[in-house]
Amino acid sequence: DIQMTQSPSTLSASVGDRVTITCRASESINRWLAWYQQRAGKVPKLLIYKASSLQSGVPSRFSGSGSGTEFTLTISSLQPDDSATYYCQQYYTYPWTFGQGTKVEIK
Amino acid sequence: EVQLVESGGGLVQPGGSLRLSCAASGFTFSSYAMNWVRQAPGKGLEWVSSIDESGEIRTYADSVRGRFTVSRDNSKNTLYVQLNSLRAEDTAIYYCVKQYVDLWGQGTLVTVSS
Secondary structure, three states, X not given: OOOEEEEOOEEEEOOOOOEEEXXXXXXXXXXXXXXXXXXXXXXXXXXXXXXXXEOOOOOOOEEEEEEOOEEEEEEOOOOHHHOEEXXXXXXXXXXXXXXXXXXXXXX | OOEEEEEOOEEEOOOOOEEEEEEEEOOOHHHOOXXXXXXXXXXXXXXXXXXXXXXXXXXXXXXXXXXXXXXXXXXXXXXXXXXXXXXXHHOEEEEEEEHHHOOEOOOEEEEEOX
């Protein structure tokens, strides 16, 4: 199985800060990488697909980059509404696998 | 409206069975593979099973293989998963997810407890 490792596990930042979350795959997944935002008690919300494509309706402050085994999710200017847990996921091959999550807190 | 709507969750005793359904609308259901993903309370996301467009190719996570069976009825635009021999560790919200991950249902809660 392909292992997905996210870092950091938690981060605390101020409104307006630039925030970066990293996701590493144990082997190449080309660009078959998705990023989700999950607020407490809610359904995971797709932010980014194919590593860098912004899902319709998602604010442009969210962006994704990378290919192969190294990927990043960037929030260019953190907003209070961005407090949530973020997951990466590879859908290159089965079993689909997810990162362990990054909890983003607002200072 | 493009959506997936799960149903069938509930409280079941260990060793019991349950069948979950996922009704699709707003897209050509028969053109896409479908998946089940679950999330235990306070935990991360775990892929459970997939089924291809025709229903012929089915794959399972090691944790559920031999106990869960995924199926689909393209004439009814509905995805199913039969959950047998349920264990406490199967307690989770179960989501159906469209191929290419661009559509998730709202989830249905399965609680396995005596």
